[in-house]
Amino acid sequence: MSSMVRKGLGYLSLALMFVAIFMVFDWVPTEAEQGIAQRIFYFHVPCAWVAFAAFGIVALAGILYLWLGERMWDDLGYAAAEIGMVFCTLVLLTGSLWAKPIWGVWWTWDSRLTTTFILWLMYGGYLLLRSSADDSPQVARFAAVVGIVAALDVPVVIVSVRLWRTIHPAVLITKTGEHGLEDPRMVVALLVSLAAFTIFFVWLLTLRFAQLRARTRLHRMGQEIALAEMRAGDR
């Protein structure tokens, strides 16, 4: 992606972000049952969406890397995992800040929270793996495998956690995730936030991806220079 387009995306997401914030704080009506804290939802949901999309890309990039063996896919997977982790952290943070006023607790083992938390742990492990070994094709393969395995696990996690929570109904959960968006303005605010975050995500991902690509190319160039230096030294 050309840097012009990327720059444009950056400004667009920034502008949309401001619009979304204005909407959330000043424009949408307050939800009747949950009160003002419900407004966390407008940014909470886009964060979750971005995190899931990013983790999906990690798995896809992993498959492509193992299949095609091109370094590019490894860079993409790394960039996506990092960003996914940032947004997954945000989902947990905002979820917690929402749970406290509404349910009276910082944390509850509700099915969505639990699933997100498990994802956070899995991809935390993935990033730890990446940082615990040098930058080599071997690590790229390891990361690809872990990325794929983690993604395979997601459906099983969702099903099992849901079953776990329905069999043991928690006392705390009164009116769980059923967000009745009764006012059309709520829907608009959510859509604007979603757009803002999606574009922001694309911007961030392409930025980080381009950076990792540049690093890879730089390393390759360094290799060639080292080779030329050796050749020059031969005479």
Add this chain to the structure above:
Amino acid sequence: MAAFAAILRKDLRLELRSGESTVALLAISLLILVVMVFALDASRARGAESAAGALWVALVFSGMLGATRALLAERDNNCIRGLLLSPIEPSTLYAAKLAAAFIFMAIAEIGSVILMVLFFNLNFDITLIRLAPILALGTLGFAALATLLAAISNRTRMGDLLLPILAVPIFVPALIAGVKASASALGGTPESAIAEWLKILIAFDVLFVTAGYLLFEYVVRED
């Protein structure tokens, strides 16, 4: 198939000779059960549920050890390289290592179940039989996952510390299903209540045995 049998036989022979892994696995299981007894106050806690929980904690930890040990056997004299050079497929090697880890874990679990009955004041009766398929499925799933991931953690700077960090979160669904199913089995609930959990365990096993079989090649390879 012949190569699979040869590797498994070799691993079992090595194990019979030293007995290191089994003893270590049993010791870990025993210690975990002891810790759980004190942590949960076995005399007061709801027997079946705490016992099931303790049993699965022991399974997870002994499993990590079991998978690591099965691969560790190849580390002396760089035997793993000998296997990579030989005309066997990496997937065959995976299958053999998975089988070895499964057997080590199964032995440790038989020990854990006996200890669990004693420590948590349960009865040796027919309900224990109902645990067998649940534990077998959980063990297979964990062995499948840990064998694949141990081959990775083995060769990173963090070493075996990385294994639990990678394996435990991914194992969570099977853990939930396993603990719930075991508690129901021990508590004497009807089979139908367990069926849902067994389905999750089976799905987990199918998924991860297949994934390990297909992906192992990429993790055992040298650089």
Add this chain to the structure above:
Amino acid sequence: MAAPVVETHELGKTYGQHHVLRDLDLRLLPGRAIFIVGANGAGKSTLLRILAGLSAPTAGRALIFGLDSRRLGPRYRRRIGMLAHQSYLYPNLTARENLEFCAELYAISDPRGSAARWLERVGLERFAERRVRALSRGMEQRLAAARAMIADPGLLLLDEPFASLDSEAVQIIMSLIREAVARGASLVASAHVVPEVQDLEFEVFDLARATLTRRPPTRDSADAGRIARLRSLLGR
């Protein structure tokens, strides 16, 4: 002319920015032998690991039996025998068990018989039931040589096969190598000095500064070979 067993084209291997090997062009025909001579850490092991298909080159490629070294299927891996410092033997298995296990891996029809035969060939029949951990370094390396050759490989890769061995082990391994080459196997071996190998014609390459240079056959080495042969005829 027969197709080469090993052929590399501008082969290179880099770790980070460190070039271990660069622009290696090597050709090895069936029944021929090459010695690669270089100091420790010159990249000899790396080259052999690449030829064995264990390691991927970062530049160029290596063809083994005409196939890319990274895509050697079981059929081709079966035809490569490798002997290195590490013996690939299980310390807690006996000598016989190790060979039998290896024979099973290589799908040899009579694992027991061939293990027994090879134990005899490396002079370890008396130690068949002894665990590898209790063998001396020389005996272990003899057993490792048997392991490497049990499937009659067409390509032998030997990484410093004689390093720190007693003379008996050197003799035994040397005669196995000679037999294999006489039978038509090709050989790539590494060493840090030119070895005195009797009755074996080989080319010498020097590996230094990450490149290979062919050493012209000097009179010295030819003489040394002739003298050694004479000596062996005269019984020393």
Add this chain to the structure above:
Amino acid sequence: MDHFTFLVAAYAAIFVVIFLYVLFVWRRQSALEAELREMEARLKELIESPRSDEELPSRHP
């Protein structure tokens, strides 16, 4: 704490975390640029060294 505090805290958290991440990306960028400059210096030295003009590394596509 009233609900409004939580709302503000949540949005503050979002922007702080994102800001920190962008900062991290930005610092990587400067590190990369430093590396590039170092490489350029090496390349220059190589070009200027005598008798090596035909030994330039091939350009990457």
